[in-house]
Amino acid sequence: MRKQISLLIAVLALLGKSYAQEPMPLGLQESIKYALQHRASLQATRNEERIAKARVGEIRATGLPQINGTVDAGNNFVQQQSFIPAIIADENADPNAFIPVTFTPAYTSNATVTGSQLLFDGSYLIGLKAAKTYTDLSRKNTAQSEIEVAEQVSKAYYGVLVNGERMELLNQNLVRLDTLLKQTQVMFENGVAEKLDVDRLRVQLNNLKVELQKTQRLMELSENLLKFQMGLPQAQPVLLTDELAEVDIDMGRLYPQSFEYSNRIEYSILETQRDLAELDLRNRKSGYLPKLLLNARYGYLAAGNAFSNISNLSNYLEFGYVGAQLQVPIFDGLRKHYQIQQTKIALDNTKLGFETLRQSIDLELEQASTELTNALDVLEAQQESLELANEIARVAKIKFQEGVGTNLEVVSAETDLREAQTNYYAAIYDALIAKVNLEKATGTLLTK
Template sequence: MKNYLSLFLAVFALIGSTHAQGQSPQSFSLQESINYALQNRASLAATRNEEKIAKAQVGEIRAMGLPQINGSLDVGDNFVQQQSFLPGEFFNDPNDPNSPQPGTFVPVTFTPAYTGNAVLTGSQLLFDGTYLIGLKAAKTYTELSRKTTAQSEIDVAEQVSKAYYGVLVNRERMELLNQNIARLDTVLSQTRIMFENGVAEKLDVDRLRVSLNNLKVEKQKAERLMELSESLLKFQMGIDHRQQLTLTDKLSEVEVSIAKVAPQEFNYGSRIEYSILETQRDLAELDLRNRKSGYLPKLYLNARYGYNAANNDFSEITQTRNWLEYGYVGGQIQLPIFDGLRKHYQIQQARLTLENTKFGFEALRQSIDLQIDQSSTELTNALDVLDSQRENLELAEDIARVAKIKFQEGVGSNLEVITAETELREAQTNYYAAIYDALVAKVNLEKATGTLLTK
């Protein structure tokens, strides 16, 4: 039985694995990857829910200005009836010496045993300065929530872009490693034949085998790094980690130029952080107005309509003829007179908060200027390093080619070949590291200038 159970579980595991592997690869360009992430990232879904919550809060505040209508029905048994005291003079009988005497009080029950009340109440806010300003503030808060969502989308675009470029670079590096292995394997085969013919030494063969083995180990490390970079991209996109990806963009097609990224005229408003701060300033101004409006009166329209009943016999309560009709309609005005200077201090706080918000603009502008200068410098330096590493790679390739030819013609040693191959791999590593650094610097500059994600 245990063997059958193990076989059963193994079959299901195989089916699940086959299903995961059987998923057809999906093709994504960089822009398509960003769009997919904007639609499927769980963190963005939560942020958009916060935006919907803010919109619902606007409706909640608006509802305060609409008619408020309530109905209630109350039927009760006064099992301990409340009594009141009346002066004894009301009950004094001069002819009865046992009657209550003047100066005494007699307990009297006024509350019937059973009471009922059915009422419909309604109220309408006619004027409240804090309500009107609060409604404007709620709409502004919705705008702030929308901009916060946009900021989260920009962060996601940045993360996806860097992860996408990381996969592109690693795939290009993998192709070069395969070419290096194939080239070194060819040299090893030729050297082994030369050794068998007595032209080369066994030491030459062993050196090449060591170099080839090291290169294969490096390839294994690169493959694991490749898997990790793809997993990172899937995570940033919000896609199933088992889904296979095909990237349609080519590394050679990505244009990295400081002139293309840095705008000629920069507008601080293109940065979402600046726009958010503007909305926060508007909220602070509305909050200050709201505090000041607390000194204004509030005006309400109230109305009540209902029936009540009272009797010492419960059966009489159930008879509609015993219910008495009543109604009321009127206005109410509330005048704030003195609150211990509470609103005065609230206004002071709101005024200082607004002032701090305005101070924030200068600090943010300086921060943005620094980010742009820093990102521009990083991209310029990265492009200079990239040009240098590209030249080094071309030289290393030429040196490796010449070393191989010299060794095959018997005028060079395999040590020169191994050294040239090692230097070539180092040049390749440095070159692709420089490409990635330049791409990351490009993304950082686009984010700094507010052009990373435009709609």
Template sequence: MELKTKFSLIGMLLACFLFSQVSAQEVLEFTLEESVQYALENNADAKNALLETFASKASVGEQVAQGLPQINGGFDFTKNVAIPVMFLPNEGPFADPDNPSDVIPIQFGVNYQSGISVTVTQMIFDGSYFVGLKAAKTVRQLSEFDREKTENDVIEDVKKAFYTVLVNHDRMELAEANLARIDSLLQETTALHEEGFAEKIDVSRVKVQYNNMSTELDKINAAFDISKQLLKVQMGLPLAYEMKITQTLRDLNKPEEIKELLENPGYRRVEVDQLQTNWDLVRLDLKNNTAQYLPSLDANFTYQRSGAGQEFNSVWDGANWYTGAFVGVTLSVPIFDGLAKAKRIQQNRIQLQQIENQRVMLDENIEVERYQAKTTLQNNLRTLEVQRENMDLATEVYTISRIKYSEGVGTNLEVVEADSDLKEAEINYYTALYDALIAKVDLEKALGILR
């Protein structure tokens, strides 16, 4: 019976393990939009930026709480190990004829004493309070802009990684087709050699091409797998899951969309909002330092009960407890602080000037960035068109060379050279395609339309 139980437990564990493996290998399908949305919800930076907005919201409540009544309670218990002594002159009505000294020591206190109190403090006026409240709300607004900036960075990284996967996928399919083409040529050339119509060197040339193409395909496969893993990292998708891209480059880069992108004038960038909010914070800090010159007024109330006794048990006797209560106001007037506030105000004014300079520079940099991004995309599109034409021409040359070789009017060397030129044209085309896609994302970022 025990043996059956052990086998049952082992079977259950194996079933759970296999089920977890199957779940981990679940294939998830993503479009570009779905990848971006998943990243905004699961990327670590995006999640931390969202949490920061929650923290800044809590800081507003913290600032509000400073203007509400502050209530504190206290309890104390003291055992006087050595009761303090006061001295009186040993003369007059207090004279002690049995005491040879000229002073009489008198103990003031008891062995045990205790107390309980409640203190309520209410701010009546503090010039810094309302400035701090507004500053807390401004910090919350800044956290929202920081979150938007972080999300833009996440979108940029995901889009570039997504395009890299698509480019590597197309390269992989083309490399597989090229390998099949070279394999067909190798079989044909080998057959001609066996029949005496081709030399051994012709077979060797094609074999070298085949080996090189096979190695290149392995590299492209590895690059494709790596690019998918990097995309998962950018998205926040667990690496154990298998993902499948359900869109092609043609679906995402339609000519009319590219034209519309190049004609887009752009929108307000979040970096401008961040800088403006920082300017507001410095201005509020300036107001706060100025308000430090104003007096502050607080109301306070204290209620306490005190008890004492010579014996421990008598301390808790209600007859030994007495009530005390105090109410009052506290006015604090700043007089001189060594010019500390004046120096802080001076620093604030300098910071405002610095931010103004940064604002001018930022506006100019944004304009240059937009111009540069548009120019780069236009140049990359022209380069892409040239490389596409070169690839078509190289394909045509290879086809003609292959036909001539099959009909016996061309050489094997011509076919090998044409194949080498075709592969080079393909590499140049996909390099230009990748550059154009990255330039497109950079332009979207420069225009402030990354979504």
């Protein structure tokens, strides 16, 4: 019976392993690439880009031949009458008298095919260019959304990296402090240390365990945030393959001397918006130009006072027409004039936006550069403080074990060490976030 139970447990364990999801190995670039392919908000933005491309086809279609077919049959149950002078029917009638006459048949039917071809329309030609430019604007909007996603994924990825390193260090601290507690317990049992020394270390160990639990929860939360930013299912475990030591934070590389405003997608978008405003102005002005169209009609017509007259195909009469139509705008109450005034002002506002954007980019560059410089200075100082705290903790432990130091020094050194570690990893995270901000400011965060 015991063998059967053991076998059942083993089978269940194997089944559990088979259904467990394997962690997905992720580097930063792989994470960004996955997000660009699977993030729902980006897919919606790309759909808008597809709509813009379809809009070009819609506008182009208005310049192609337009052909329609119509079949119409009906009963004029109240036939319209017209008045004619009575003298036409009776030469002796009063010259001022009129009599009603029915000209409309009781039944009419016609089958017609109509076609038209736009020969010239200034608005159509400019509209076609504007549609293509709008497609370019949609593509740039998609690129801007991709940069924002890359920024969010990068920051979330670095958050997981920092929390993972911090949790690993806390585990090492926990092992070291647990070992020190056991050694102090032995010293207490041998009469070398006091019970107060043991209790102090136990309090420190308990506090460290609580801190480790908090860090583990933060680690889970940061992983969930990363998966959310990537568009990855929350149930999918991840395994980060990048290391903090591999992250390069080089001010010279991150802030190139030959920076150009065109590197920023926002500047490129504004250029396209200016082009659209100029095309809109040209389109308004083209409203003064004439339009030329080619029209054609061909069909059959039948009429009679009995339904049999239109149901018999031999009664249908053939007709056809082909001609050109010229539409010349003469006066519209100055409507186009005021439309052109509005469009010119809108174009001026778009051009003024370049100066505002350049100033904004300059400020953002200066701010991001300063933040990263300060973060690197703080990181250097915190790294030195961490090294000193490690050394102080190591010496305090040796002195206590050799009987020339106090337990209070050990506890104080451990407290200072954990604080130095917290400050160090906070400084690392701030430096990484500042790095991402500077890459975004210089337009180098996402390069294809």
